[in-house]
Every structure is written in C-alpha cells, then in structure tokens.
Amino acid sequence: MRNRLKVLRAERDWTQADLALKLEVSRQTINAIEKDKYDPSLPLAFKVARLFAMRIEEIFFEDE
C-alpha cells in the first residue's frame, strides 16, 4: 500500500516528530509509513484521515 503522508505533512510544514506527536506514535513509525515499509492499522489510518480532514482513500491507496 502507498500513501501521500509525506506530501500532506510537507504541505503543513510539519516534521515527522510533529506528526508522530499528533498521532501518538513514534517518529520511526511515521518514517516507516512514509517509506511504504509499514501499513498502518485501520484505527491509525482513520486517525490520519481525521487529522488531515480527508477520506482514507485520499491518503492511502493500493499499489498498481
């Protein structure tokens, strides 16, 4: 699964640590999600979507 987390974060001028704070996870987890090395759980994906006020499928999408 791929995602737009890095772009969305950059648009808001947030660091990985800032985003980690807001999502209550470690900075390493944010880094792994941004690099598509780790797929977040559904609750975390919902949390991300709520934070950016977007739908999950606007942030996360399947590999083509």
Added chain:
Amino acid sequence: MNDSNQSVQSTEMQKRTKLLGWWTGGWVLTMAITNFGPKFIWDYNEVFSIISILVNLAIGAGMIIANRDHIRCMDEMQQKIQLEAMALSLGSGLIIGMAYSNLDVTNVIPADAEISHLAMIMVAAYAVGIYKGTRKYG
C-alpha cells in the same frame, strides 16, 4: 493529542522501561543466588533452597507483567517488531531446543543438554529478530 499528553506517554514509557529493567535485574540476581547460594551461602539447606526458588519464581512473574506493560506502552509498529522477534525466539527455542535434546538423547554429543543453552539460543534469536525488524521498518 497535545505535547503535554505525548510527554506523559513518553514519561510512562521511560517508567515502564525502568521498571522492566529492575524486575529483570531482580530475576537475574535471584537466579544467581538460587544457583550459587546452596554451595556458597547456605550449605545445601533445603528450606533455604526452596525459599530461594519461590522468590525467584515470584520475581519472574513480576518480570512477565512488567514486560507485558512495557509492550502495551509501545505503538503498533513497535509491537509488531516485538511480536515478530518473539515468534522467531519461540520457534528457534522449540525447534533448535528439541534438536539439541535429540543430540543428547541419541548420544551424538558427549555432554548433557543444558537448559541454559536453550535460554541463550532464545535470547540470541530475539536479538536477531529485533535487529531484523528495526532494519525492515527503519
């Protein structure tokens, strides 16, 4: 979630890590006392040996609970790394441990199979699992 809540979470993690360290240290210490006490401290007095074993067991139970609480403080990816490392450790312990036991039973190796060797294999496998997991998701 604000900075102060995150700070509380981070402090909680540090507290859990420290607690786990104390419980683990206590368990190792009582394990050493249980093993060396009969020879060097209480001259193989059975009552003292039983008390020592029971204390070691009780502290071991505390260590298990401290480890559980420590893992519960982690985020989902950190928990996944732990889970995969523990699976590797448990699997290696079972498979290699049984093969090691078979080597002893069939007299392929001259010495008796020691449980401490199994513990070392499990610890090594756990360390490899944590390293691999950190590399995989890092």
